[in-house]
Amino acid sequence: MLIQLEGVTKVYEVGTEKVNALGGVSLSIEKNEYLAIMGPSGSGKSTLMNVIGCLDTPTSGSYRLKGQEVGDLDDDELAEIRSAEIGFVFQTFNLLPRMTAFQNVELPLIYSKAHRRTRAERVWGVMDAVGLRDRAMHRPSELSGGQRQRVAIARALINNPSIILADEPTGNLDSGTGEEIMQVFEGLHRAGNTIILVTHEEYIAEHANRIIRLHDGLISSDERGVRGSSLGGPVGSAERV
Amino acid sequence: MEFRETFVSALRTLGSHKMRSALTMLGIIIGAGSLVAVMSLIAGLNQSVTTQFQSVGTDIISVSKFPWVQMGSSEDYRGRKDITMHDSDAIESLPSIGLVAPNIHTRRGMSYGRESMRRVRVSGTTPEYETIDNYAVESGRFLTQFDVERRRQVVVIASEVSEKLFGLRDPIGKDMQIGGKKFVVIGILEEKGDIFGETLDEHVLIPITTFRKAFGSRRSVVVDCQPADGVSMERAMDDIRALLRVRRQVPRDKPDDFAVNTQEDLTASYKQLTGVLYFAMTGIVALALLVGGIGVMNVMLVSVAERTREIGVRKAIGARRRDVTSQFLIESVILTALGGALGIGGGAGIGVLVRVATPLPAATTPAAVGLAVGFSLITGIVFGVYPALRAGRLNPIQALSYE
Structure with missing residues (x-):
């Protein structure tokens, strides 16, 4: 089991009030699943993503990533897990503006202390995978939205993470470009990656093979094999559950 | 994160705010510059005074009604x-x-x-x-x-x-x-x-x-x-x-x-004079570096605030606290080190000008340069630590959602 959450709660204190962002979530995710987390705003999907992405720890309950309990790790241990196991893709891309695409993609390798000589090779590898070899030396401001998101995806892939965690990855893109990005995820999934999408768009979620819906900090449904093919794309039978 | 990458990244950041970086460095430039300049002048003064004292003769005792160097009020000497x-x-x-x-x-x-x-x-x-x-x-x-x-x-x-x-x-x-x-x-x-x-x-x-x-x-x-x-x-x-x-x-x-004078008395009063000079200079330099240091801290705090989101991104992709902290600390140290280097250059330049234009053989000593380098680096560290620690402690979730 790649991810195992049991009775995970998250309570925030806002002033004197306590907000139950997650009210006891239990969830298992296998390797190479393609999963979408859906829910209206305030449903706790962002909190769940932060917990799964090791940006935050549960107030109570247990979260095991590859068998390791994450709840009792400190800041730096969480950073090391994020570095090794998690690849983030954000709605707003979050590329560093003063660096080239190449340097942005290389940055996680620097934090994970990869050797300088192997870094360039790996960066070129993932740039090829997202089809941006010829744009690598441009800064984000010189790239289109779709290209920026591809750079962000390349950055997420660079450390061969166990999970790719994408938060509304098409939210800032037009539908055509969004569809291209979804094709990239599709390919990554076929190549054996585990992908977790956080979205409130039904048609985006339909790319996944499993959809989890949250409501008021609790899972309200967990559907498998719902994958729709209305938006097209090459779909092999092996990917259907 | 390797030092080299941190260093390059810090240079890139400072380079993208040239005006701000230059203004921030000004205090350090003035501090280090005045330190080196004044120490050069004192070194020159020492040299010329030593030469002049030698012309008096080292083993001479001069007995006179009044001392060579009069201390206190003239009342003390009246009626001798x-x-x-x-x-x-x-x-x-x-x-x-x-x-x-x-x-x-x-x-x-x-x-x-x-x-x-x-x-x-x-x-x-x-x-x-x-x-x-x-x-x-x-x-x-x-x-x-x-x-x-x-x-x-x-x-x-x-x-x-x-x-x-x-x-x-x-x-x-x-x-x-x-x-x-x-x-x-x-x-x-x-x-x-x-x-x-x-x-x-x-x-x-x-x-x-x-x-x-x-x-x-x-x-x-x-x-x-x-x-x-x-x-x-x-x-x-x-x-x-x-x-x-x-x-x-x-x-x-x-x-x-009556007074029994020796060259020692001259040397002693001269040393007292330069002692005062050193003291005053230390005060000026400390003040300049304090002001410069506060400037550095201010700019670094602004920089941390401006780059909250960047810090969030870096943390999300695997930066640990110390990676972020060292990045900001190195930026502030580069600022003060660069300021120090410019100041030392300027101070040494003043020394050369004085030597060329006046009889004073002003000379920039290694001690002055060492002191200026030390002060600059220490200022960078002391005033950079707080903003850097603050950057390192930022919560990645809040940092990422910062607008």
Whole structure:
């Protein structure tokens, strides 16, 4: 089991009030699943993503990533897990503006202390995978939205993470470009990656093979094999559950 | 994160805010610059003063009515009795004292033919003065015992007097007027140079006996002397002090009413002066660096706030606290180090200018450069730590959602 959450709660204190962002979530995710987390705003999907992405720890309950309990790790241990196991893709891309695409993609390798000589090779590898070899030396401001998101995806892939965690990855893109990005995820999934999408768009979620819906900090449904093919794309039978 | 990457990244960030970085560095530039400049000047001053003190002579004891360096109010010195030729003779008879040269001074106008000079220093003294006070005769001869005994109307003139009154003529054997009296020039002194900006070469020496007869005997005598062979300066000075206290009937509970000067006194008061200078400079530098440091801290705090989102991204992709902290710390240290380097360059430049444009041999010492480098780096670290720690402690979720 790649991810195992049991009775995970998250309570925030806002002033004197306590907000139950997650009210006891239990969830298992296998390797190479393609999963979408859906829910209206305030449903706790962002909190769940932060917990799964090791940006935050549960107030109570247990979260095991590859068998390791994450709840009792400190800041730096969480950073090391994020570095090794998690690849983030954000709605707003979050590329560093003063660096080239190449340097942005290389940055996680620097934090994970990869050797300088192997870094360039790996960066070129993932740039090829997202089809941006010829744009690598441009800064984000010189790239289109779709290209920026591809750079962000390349950055997420660079450390061969166990999970790719994408938060509304098409939210800032037009539908055509969004569809291209979804094709990239599709390919990554076929190549054996585990992908977790956080979205409130039904048609985006339909790319996944499993959809989890949250409501008021609790899972309200967990559907498998719902994958729709209305938006097209090459779909092999092996990917259907 | 490797140092190299952190360093390059810090340079990139600072480079993207050139104006801001430059203004931030200004305080450090001024601090390090003034440190190096002032230390260069003091080094030059030390050098020139050391040279000048050597011209006084290191083993000379000079007994006079008033000290070379007067401390306290002039009240303390009022009503002192003159030092007499008898005192001088008594000092000479002390076994701990070697050579003695009593000397008395005035200023008089002098002339030769149509050339004249006003208010030139005239000293009456004895032959021993040549050795004790480091005079060297360039041509002719110095005063002799015979000149003194016979109260001869002879004069030894310093180089500027020779130049101004005689020009290219040879002064030896010529008659000149000093204070309306006729003197024969018997010798010319070698050039002595300046001390504290005053020339030592507008000066004439005549026999002390002649002086007393021509210009009056009611003058306090200065007694320059050396310890006898194998006697320490301290011992000789103690003996003189004891002798004069008895001769001048100074009560046991009163301080000396005369002064026993040595080159040490000059050195000591000079050291006191530069001590004050160092102290003042330290204050200025500390202040400049404090102001500069606050500027650095302010800019770094702004930078952390501006880049909150970037910090969030870096943390999300695996940066640990210390990665972020060291990144910001290195940025602030680069700022102050660069400021320090520019300041050192500027300060050293001022030193060179002073050396070229003035007689002061200003020199930038390695100590000054080391101190400036040290201060700059320490400022960068001290004032960079807080913003850097703040950056490192940012919560990644809040940082990522920061607008």
